[in-house]
Amino acid sequence: MIKINSLTKRFGDHLAVDNLSFDVQPGEVLGFLGPNGAGKSTTMKMLTGFLTPDGGSASVCGFDIQSQILQAQKHMGYLPEGAPCYGDMRVKGFLEFIAEVRGFSGAEKRKRVEQAVEQVELQGVLGQSIETLSKGFKRRVGLAQAILHDPQVLILDEPTDGLDPNQKHQVRQLIQQLASGSNKIVVISTHILEEVSAVCTRAVVIARGRLLADGTPDQLEARSRYHQAVTVALAQPVDSQPLLALPGVLDVERQREGRLLTVVAKPGEVIFPVVGQYAREHAWPVLELSVERGRLDEVFRRLTSEEAA
Numbered sequence: 001m002i003k004i005n006s007l008t009k010r011f012g013d014h015l016a017v018d019n020l021s022f023d024v025q026p027g028e029v030l031g032f033l034g035p036n037g038a039g040k041s042t043t044m045k046m047l048t049g050f051l052t053p054d055g056g057s058a059s060v061c062g063f064d065i066q067s068q069i070l071q072a073q074k075h076m077g078y079l080p081e082g083a084p085c086y087g088d089m090r091v092k093g094f095l096e097f098i099a100e101v102r103g104f105s106g107a108e109k110r111k112r113v114e115q116a117v118e119q120v121e122l123q124g125v126l127g128q129s130i131e132t133l134s135k136g137f138k139r140r141v142g143l144a145q146a147i148l149h150d151p152q153v154l155i156l157d158e159p160t161d162g163l164d165p166n167q168k169h170q171v172r173q174l175i176q177q178l179a180s181g182s183n184k185i186v187v188i189s190t191h192i193l194e195e196v197s198a199v200c201t202r203a204v205v206i207a208r209g210r211l212l213a214d215g216t217p218d219q220l221e222a223r224s225r226y227h228q229a230v231t232v233a234l235a236q237p238v239d240s241q242p243l244l245a246l247p248g249v250l251d252v253e254r255q256r257e258g259r260l261l262t263v264v265a266k267p268g269e270v271i272f273p274v275v276g277q278y279a280r281e282h283a284w285p286v287l288e289l290s291v292e293r294g295r296l297d298e299v300f301r302r303l304t305s306e307e308a309a
């Protein structure tokens, strides 16, 4: 597991990571969220031994990241932000080089490279130099080097940043594949909130280096103003004002010239039945009626802007 205890990092006067504490358990895919400059990459760099903390401690698979970093690194795969690789090396040569650095040789080295190549589907570009690859393929090379030694812990800094929707989908599938049923830990930093719903079992939100929220995607969505909101799509606009008098209704938002209503519930209230009944009784031309789980982007904005205020 990963244990982070009051981890702190300063750059000059600037406190980039401020007393951060949380644990990650085997089997978890943790989304590490925060606005630009929140301290995500700095935290990941400390965990992986690329930066030394100024305070606090952390351990990975029981190994302290300061006094036992080499042992900790054996259990970790790391995809740094932007997935930097040696541009003038060819893909195969680069992966063989990484395999050697990881201590593999001979048949074992060939097997490890083959497996990683297969997992991220690099077969078609093995002879190509890395600098000539598309962004998506460069990212895959970065992923291949991170998983080559089959680590217990994968730390991925914005693994889908800048990829097209198909490539994003592929990388997410790969993350799910790597994590599923394996008891491994995957930590991914991201700005993309749909990624959290798509692949993460838990999310931690930070801003200005401090922890703001920690929970499952469902728990975070439940903090949204739109949790249990009812969305009503209509063929024509209706008089929605009376909805405000229904029990449990907090607000009604109108969009598309009144043909899309979002009926917001008071905290803890379930309003789908009363809104549905009202619409039926008044013969509204309903095209679609649905309940919202909550909007992560709104929770994220609120949490991080409260912090900035």
Ligand SMILES: Nc1ncnc2c1ncn2[C@@H]1O[C@H](COP(=O)(O)OP(=O)(O)OP(=O)(O)O)[C@@H](O)[C@H]1O
Binding pocket: 011, 014, 016, 034, 035, 036, 037, 038, 039, 040, 041, 042, 043, 081
């Ligand atoms: N080597 C450095 N020297 C000085 N300041 C740094 C250094 N690395 C990071 N910082 C500062 O520390 C803060 C946290 O940066 P960090 O890269 O960890 O944020 P982040 O959450 O990963 O942001 P992003 O989402 O933009 O990648 C920022 O204000 C950044 O400018």
